[in-house]
Amino acid sequence: MDETTAPVLDPGRGVTKKGYFWAIVSDDRGHGGPGPPIVLFRYAPGRSGAFAEQFLDGCNGRFLQCDAYDGYNRLTEVVRLQGPWTLVYCWSHLRRRFVKLVRNSKSPIAEAVVQQIAQLYAVEATVRGSSPDIRLAARKAHSRPIVAALKPWFGSTLAEDIRYGLNHWQGLTRFLDDGRLELDTNPVENAIRPICLTRKNALFAGHEIGAENWALLASIVATCKLNDINPVAYIAETLEAIIAGHPQSKVDDLMPWRFRKTSSQHQ
Secondary structure (H helix, E strand, O other): OEEEEEEEEEOOOOEEEEEEEEEEEEOOHHHOOOOOOEEEEEEEOOOOHHHHHHHHOOOOOOEEEOOOOHHHHHHHHOOOOOOOOEEEOOHHHHHHHHHHHHHHHOOHHHHHHHHHHHHHHHHHHHHOOOOHHHHHHHHHHHHHHHHHHHHHHOOOOOHHHHHHHHHOHHHHOHHHHOOOOOOOOHHHHHHHHHHHHHHHHHOOEOOHHHHHHHHHHHHHHHHHHHOOOOHHHHHHHHHHHHHOOOOHHHHHHHOHHHHHHHHHHHO
């Protein structure tokens, strides 16, 4: 899960106010899971963690991969049948801090940390798409020693960035105990990047309902792309099916991940 700003026109004032698009991605392809990749964007007028809790209501997952924004912390206390959410943090966010240090200070410690994190990604590349058990075995054999060797280095003088790593160590290392988890939040960041580009072109949404519609359309387009489906073809044929009276009881047949199969049959 991730969020980004969404400028929305404030009626009557002639200025824009800051809203937020929240992105939720479910993508099991990294561990060979059977579920289809899905992206859901939701609009909210703020960045409070209460919106994250609201948008995740009804989701059956146990883990939430996110950045270390403290708004997500409330999810660790949510009362639900599956228990509170367990937060899994992102090595890519940690890596960026040290890459910046290397660029600005030429610190040999920071450069060594970047190299070690690169080794973690090299391990992940060898098992991407494999089953959780295979991924977990590779992480225990190769990634865990790298992570264990990294932690003592965090006693160096790189205070702010080291504190970030140590303060979020538990969430950063959860991927070592579950083969379904990813090393970073890149899937959701990749999904949210087009929103940022579109935001620059569109300037702002005309009102909050417009922002909600924007989020809805972005969800459809992003999910189509993840499923390697042409969004324009999907939207056109799906609208035609709805107009032709496609029964609501069979709405699952209209999902993007089923489009390739039904479309090829139609052709």
